[in-house]
Amino acid sequence: MTRCPRERGDAQRREQRMLHAWTVEEVAGIIGVPYRTVRRWLAQGLVCLRLHKVPQPRERLRLVQDDVEELWAIAALRQQGVSMQRLRRILVRLAGMRLSEFKAILVDGDDVIGVREQGDLPPVWERLTDGQILIRLETIRERLTDSPGERLGEAWELLLRAEEVGFGV
Amino acid sequence: MESDVIAAFRRLFVPPGKRHGAQDGAGWRTVHEPVSDDDLRAHLQGGPVIGVTPAHRRGAAWAAGFIALEVDIATGDLCRRDLVAAREQVLGFDGHRAWAAVRAASEDLGIPGAYWTGAYSGRRSLHLFLLPENPLPLVDAHAIAKAIADGAAEHGVPVCTACPTSPDGWGMLFRLPWGRHPQGAQGHLVDLGLWELNARPPYPTDAQALGIIASRRVPHENLQGAADIARARRSPVSLGGVPPEDTPKVHLPDTDLRITRPCIAGLIQRGVPENHRHEVALLLRSELKAAGFTVEEALPVVARYARACTPPWDLAEAEYDLRHNWADTDPAKRHVCPGAHGSRLTRYLHERECVGGARCAAHRLGLFTCLWGPHLSGNAKALYAALCTLEVGFARRPGDEVHTTVAQLRDTAHLVEYAFKAARRELEDAGLVTHRRLSKGRGHGVHSVYRRAIPMPLPEAGFHWEAAAQGSVNGARSRRV
Numbered sequence: 164m165t166r167c168p169r170e171r172g173d174a175q176r177r178e179q180r181m182l183h184a185w186t187v188e189e190v191a192g193i194i195g196v197p198y199r200t201v202r203r204w205l206a207q208g209l210v211c212l213r214l215h216k217v218p219q220p221r222e223r224l225r226l227v228q229d230d231v232e233e234l235w236a237i238a239a240l241r242q243q244g245v246s247m248q249r250l251r252r253i254l255v256r257l258a259g260m261r262l263s264e265f266k267a268i269l270v271d272g273d274d275v276i277g278v279r280e281q282g283d284l285p286p287v288w289e290r291l292t293d294g295q296i297l298i299r300l301e302t303i304r305e306r307l308t309d310s311p312g313e314r315l316g317e318a319w320e321l322l323l324r325a326e327e328v329g330f331g332v
Numbered sequence: 333m334e335s336d337v338i339a340a341f342r343r344l345f346v347p348p349g350k351r352h353g354a355q356d357g358a359g360w361r362t363v364h365e366p367v368s369d370d371d372l373r374a375h376l377q378g379g380p381v382i383g384v385t386p387a388h389r390r391g392a393a394w395a396a397g398f399i400a401l402e403v404d405i406a407t408g409d410l411c412r413r414d415l416v417a418a419r420e421q422v423l424g425f426d427g428h429r430a431w432a433a434v435r436a437a438s439e440d441l442g443i444p445g446a447y448w449t450g451a452y453s454g455r456r457s458l459h460l461f462l463l464p465e466n467p468l469p470l471v472d473a474h475a476i477a478k479a480i481a482d483g484a485a486e487h488g489v490p491v492c493t494a495c496p497t498s499p500d501g502w503g504m505l506f507r508l509p510w511g512r513h514p515q516g517a518q519g520h521l522v523d524l525g526l527w528e529l530n531a532r533p534p535y536p537t538d539a540q541a542l543g544i545i546a547s548r549r550v551p552h553e554n555l556q557g558a559a560d561i562a563r564a565r566r567s568p569v570s571l572g573g574v575p576p577e578d579t580p581k582v583h584l585p586d587t588d589l590r591i592t593r594p595c596i597a598g599l600i601q602r603g604v605p606e607n608h609r610h611e612v613a614l615l616l617r618s619e620l621k622a623a624g625f626t627v628e629e630a631l632p633v634v635a636r637y638a639r640a641c642t643p644p645w646d647l648a649e650a651e652y653d654l655r656h657n658w659a660d661t662d663p664a665k666r667h668v669c670p671g672a673h674g675s676r677l678t679r680y681l682h683e684r685e686c687v688g689g690a691r692c693a694a695h696r697l698g699l700f701t702c703l704w705g706p707h708l709s710g711n712a713k714a715l716y717a718a719l720c721t722l723e724v725g726f727a728r729r730p731g732d733e734v735h736t737t738v739a740q741l742r743d744t745a746h747l748v749e750y751a752f753k754a755a756r757r758e759l760e761d762a763g764l765v766t767h768r769r770l771s772k773g774r775g776h777g778v779h780s781v782y783r784r785a786i787p788m789p790l791p792e793a794g795f796h797w798e799a800a801a802q803g804s805v806n807g808a809r810s811r812r813v
Contacts, residue, residue: 216705217705219710222710317721318745319745321690321693321721322697322710322717325694325698325700325701325717
């Protein structure tokens with residue numbers, strides 16, 4: 164049976180809204196960092212995983228898009244030679260932001276600036292001054308679309324919502 | 333003359349009091365004035381219905397002007413569909429059965445059945461009055477009413493209101509006979525026969541019935557003897573403080589977390605209008621009791637609810653209502669969702685406070701993630717979330733049984749078989765979930781009944797870290813060994 168374009172669009176939107184998750188191995192491959200490095204970052208608590216606030220021993224971890232984007236930002240910063248001490252300071256700033264709202268983030272010293280719409284502004288990277296780092300979140304999102312990971316059921320979505328929002332849901 | 337009838341009606345049914353209730357299309361409201369002749373005239377002529385409490389001050393003591401029982405015979409649904417059929421049911425076999433049970437209980441106390449006066453409420457209930465010759469001490473009247481209600485319950489007839497509802501002046505109002513029910517028909521008196529109930533004509537045709545009722549007043553000695561028998565029989569009633577032995581003690585940091593239903597949380601936050609506050613207080617009590625609250629813990633919650641009501645409910649009265657009824661509150665009477673086909677109150681609550689399945693499930697999960705989030709694996713948490721989802725999907729209350737299959741649970745929680753079993757074991761070891769198989773065999777189609785433990789057990793100290801030190805798969809599994 165052929166679906167009409169509108170139905171196809173609806174199905175596509177539903178598919179996009181559905182919660183997807185990736186394993187640590189998959190994430191390591193996507194962001195281009197060795198698996199053990201990602202495990203170390205997680206063990207050090209650089210990223211607080213949405214679905215596993217306190218990972219249990221030998222538990223199979225599921226990382227959602229927000230987790231992957233944070234790891235992508237860490238990887239990008241480390242690639243630019245940012246020290247772990249400075250990285251931790253930056254992550255404190257980053258923790259208060261919802262990365263999904265931004266197309267890119269600009270790191271200036273210890274400050275973090277979210278860039279919402281690149282189209283409205285002259286390209287940010289043309290105005291970068293010394294020491295400023297631009298992390299393009301669009302890149303990782305494209306990669307995640309190419310390898311969509313595991314589709315989780317409604318229970319996981321509910322759990323994520325309860326974990327994120329806390330009691331006042 | 334009408335004024336004579338009103339005076340006779342007042343002498344029989346209206347004790348002196350500073351306030352009364354009036355019910356119209358919008359529900360009950362309290363009128364802070366004594367019942368006037370105009371009020372009674374309006375009541376008899378089909379206007380707002382008057383409700384009075386039998387309790388009144390007599391010197392330093394409280395006295396009762398009457399004893400009254402209300403037995404709901406027909407269902408609310410039947411009343412909505414067919415009021416004539418509901419009336420026939422009240423005056424037919426079911427009504428007579430209720431009367432026979434009350435009569436038997438009354439005769440056990442030494443009060444002959446001939447002293448009783450019956451009335452049809454105009455909707456679903458049969459009202460039964462016992463009018464003393466002289467005002468009776470309120471404590472005695474309460475003991476008699478409660479003993480008769482208990483006796484009727486032993487005969488299989490639940491009495492929904494036994495007035496006076498308290499021995500010390502608080503309590504519910506009782507609808508006077510001969511009024512017109514705002515959601516029903518004209519009420520009238522009923523002859524309580526040995527073999528059947530006979531409807532009497534409505535007011536004013538039946539005005540001479542007041543003379544018959546006046547001749548049926550109960551002598552003081554009869555009631556005094558009945559009160560003695562009732563007191564001797566009555567088991568001590570716990571007024572709270574000591575929780576039932578089978579209720580595990582739960583001490584949690586925040587009481588709000590323990591109310592895991594958004595509709596109930598909404599009630600506490602927003603209150604209800606005056607005409608609903610007593611019945612909603614019952615729902616609230618049963619919910620709090622089911623969630624493991626003690627009376628002392630429930631008190632601040634009920635106080636918040638009382639303050640939020642419109643107009644605010646007197647805190648002393650709300651506290652009395654809580655303490656006095658706590659022991660008798662049955663958690664099984666909690667609000668059942670959805671209320672599309674439920675009682676009037678259930679529908680009211682559903683329309684006003686329901687937030688939808690997804691939010692309700694998330695709310696139910698809130699306490700779990702707060703308490704157990706750091707102690708369980710993601711799979712176990714997902715399985716628990718799946719149970720919450722199914723609970724809401726099947727319109728079950730927190731802690732009700734959920735009938736499901738392995739396939740359905742695994743699908744909702746998105747777990748493979750090994751992970752599913754490990755997660756289930758983890759939850760069972762933590763005492764959070766119990767399950768029982770209903771069918772034999774293996775595989776996806778095995779039918780089982782799952783139940784979440786409510787009140788929720790608390791994680792033990794060192795639950796996770798001890799296990800982690802032993803290198804087990806997760807905290808909970810190591811406890812099996």
